[in-house]
Amino acid sequence: MSLHGRPGYHSLEIESGALPFRTLRNAMSATPAPSDHRLAAIHAAVETHRPRPGALLPMLHAIQDALGWVPPEAIPVIATALNQSRAEIHGVVSFYHHFRTTPPGRHVVQVCRAESCQAKGGVALEEHAKRSLGIDWHQTTPDGAISLEPVYCLGNCACSPAIRVGDEILGRVSCARFDRIVEGLREEVPA
Numbered sequence: 001m002s003l004h005g006r007p008g009y010h011s012l013e014i015e016s017g018a019l020p021f022r023t024l025r026n027a028m029s030a031t032p033a034p035s036d037h038r039l040a041a042i043h044a045a046v047e048t049h050r051p052r053p054g055a056l057l058p059m060l061h062a063i064q065d066a067l068g069w070v071p072p073e074a075i076p077v078i079a080t081a082l083n084q085s086r087a088e089i090h091g092v093v094s095f096y097h098h099f100r101t102t103p104p105g106r107h108v109v110q111v112c113r114a115e116s117c118q119a120k121g122g123v124a125l126e127e128h129a130k131r132s133l134g135i136d137w138h139q140t141t142p143d144g145a146i147s148l149e150p151v152y153c154l155g156n157c158a159c160s161p162a163i164r165v166g167d168e169i170l171g172r173v174s175c176a177r178f179d180r181i182v183e184g185l186r187e188e189v190p191a
């Protein structure tokens with residue numbers, strides 16, 4: 001089985017009931033210095049979507065698709081382009097858990113928390129995932145291998161509980177199978 005972790009996702013996931021105003025300052029403490037590559041990707045995303053009505057979310061999605069996260073230097077670029085304050089842009093980034101403000105691990109593992117999966121072992125699976133990786137949602141293992149994220153229905157309800165690794169959706173994932181998948185991901189040599 002080939003599992004290729006890719007950082008970019010197009011779906012918009014909102015964790016119900018949560019208003020996670022994560023501070024940009026905390027994110028920046030683990031943030032690598034800006035690079036020309038990152039700045040170029042940010043400006044390309046902003047220029048591509050600037051003419052659209054409601055351009056902010058498409059810009060943020062394009063940046064995260066390109067880089068795997070929304071770096072802090074994107075905030076002033078977007079704010080200037082849209083003639084909004086940095087606080088307004090940061091508020092939107094913070095509101096949606098989908099947008100990462102720290103770089104993801106080499107592999108992003110999403111565990112489905114929607115109804116069908118929850119009814120078929122998903123609760124135990126998500127508790128096991130957190131425990132075995134030693135991290136909570138939206139965190140990355142200390143070795144940088146795995147980022148763990150919740151997702152709300154992967155369209156694979158018939159094979160609950162389901163997870164997604166990169167772009168690959170896997171069903172009927174037991175705790176033991178989850179551990180085998182993670183073990184395989186850790187053994188993959190980064191390209």
Ligand code: FES
Nearest residue numbers: 112114117154156
């Ligand atoms: S509820 Fe988990 S895939 Fe649909």
